[in-house]
Amino acid sequence: MSATILDGKATKDAIFDELRPRVAKLVEQGHAPGLATVLVGDDPGSQSYVRAKHNDCAKVGIKSIRKDLPADVSQADVEAVLDELNADPACTGYIVQLPLPKHLDAGPLLERIAPEKDADGLHPISLGRLVLGEEAPLPCTPRGIIELLRRYDVPLNGAQVAVVGRGITVGRPIGLLLTRRSENATVTLCHTGTRDLAEEVRRADIVIAAAGKPHLITADMVKPGAAVLDVGVSRTDAGLAGDVHPDVVEVAGFVSPNPGGVGPMTRAMLLSNVVEAAERNAG
Numbered sequence: 143m144s145a146t147i148l149d150g151k152a153t154k155d156a157i158f159d160e161l162r163p164r165v166a167k168l169v170e171q172g173h174a175p176g177l178a179t180v181l182v183g184d185d186p187g188s189q190s191y192v193r194a195k196h197n198d199c200a201k202v203g204i205k206s207i208r209k210d211l212p213a214d215v216s217q218a219d220v221e222a223v224l225d226e227l228n229a230d231p232a233c234t235g236y237i238v239q240l241p242l243p244k245h246l247d248a249g250p251l252l253e254r255i256a257p258e259k260d261a262d263g264l265h266p267i268s269l270g271r272l273v274l275g276e277e278a279p280l281p282c283t284p285r286g287i288i289e290l291l292r293r294y295d296v297p298l299n300g301a302q303v304a305v306v307g308r309g310i311t312v313g314r315p316i317g318l319l320l321t322r323r324s325e326n327a328t329v330t331l332c333h334t335g336t337r338d339l340a341e342e343v344r345r346a347d348i349v350i351a352a353a354g355k356p357h358l359i360t361a362d363m364v365k366p367g368a369a370v371l372d373v374g375v376s377r378t379d380a381g382l383a384g385d386v387h388p389d390v391v392e393v394a395g396f397v398s399p400n401p402g403g404v405g406p407m408t409r410a411m412l413l414s415n416v417v418e419a420a421e422r423n424a425g
């Protein structure tokens with residue numbers, strides 16, 4: 143027995159097919175969506191992610207704007223670029239690619255993004271709205287995980303979910319999404335202080351591994367038939383490794399591969415956030 147693969151790449155392509163006519167309609171109405179990226183420095187990983195986002199925009203007809211800044215750019219110069227994007231009507235949403243170099247203070251920069259142009263759903267106002275149950279752009283990776291589970295009919299209502307990792311982009315916000323009435327799951331948020339991780343994971347119908355520790359989730363920890371989503375990526379001597387050990391595919395009912403799982407879904411949700419914000423602007 144081998145698990146069903148939760149194919150994030152194919153699902154992303156299906157979502158792009160759904161977005162394309164919506165973008166065309168917005169363009170017709172004079173409310174063309176435009177996504178900007180702010181990239182600081184020349185980290186090859188970040189450059190490749192940003193390039194992928196611009197290719198995605200081209201595929202669905204979204205105009206995209208690149209702001210690439212040198213590694214030693216000053217805080218004030220980044221602020222000036224953000225102010226320019228906040229004022230630019232052609233930019234309806236944007237992201238500041240993370241991580242930023244250490245000499246920059248990320249918090250005040252992320253807060254400087256006009257909340258109505260927050261494409262990541264990670265602005266403090268967006269996260270606050272999520273807690274309050276108000277409409278806001280949703281964090282892309284958590285939203286992508288839920289969308290992937292829904293499209294493969296993995297039941298969420300009443301499901302026991304173990305989230306592993308309490309990071310700002312995945313672990314912390316996904317509990318907020320999954321415990322809404324619309325998802326209705328029960329969530330245990332595990333982290334380095336969790337006394338018995340194996341025990342918490344073993345009880346789960348759905349495991350979301352976002353700790354950034356290679357092969358942390360092993361086959362013996364997984365309930366047969368459970369859905370296991372691999373969010374982590376680490377560089378090891380043996381190459382890139384996810385948080386989920388490859389043997390888990392023999393026990394699980396559903397597995398998201400890495401690459402090809404949650405990463406492409408994150409990009410699909412970024413574009414969905416941009417299209418939805420433009421649709422709100424269009425009334």
Ligand SMILES: Nc1nc(=O)c2c([nH]1)NC[C@@H]1CN(c3ccc(C(=O)N[C@@H](CCC(=O)O)C(=O)O)cc3)C=[N+]21
Nearest residue numbers: 190191237238239240241262401402403405406408409
């Ligand atoms: N402001 C901000 N927003 C982000 O959403 C954000 C960020 N900063 N910083 C870095 C992380 C990482 N991230 C990925 C998104 C897609 C893939 C992805 O599509 N990966 C492909 C492989 C891509 C390749 O091969 O290069 C896959 O998993 O199949 C990976 C990583 C978004 N992040």
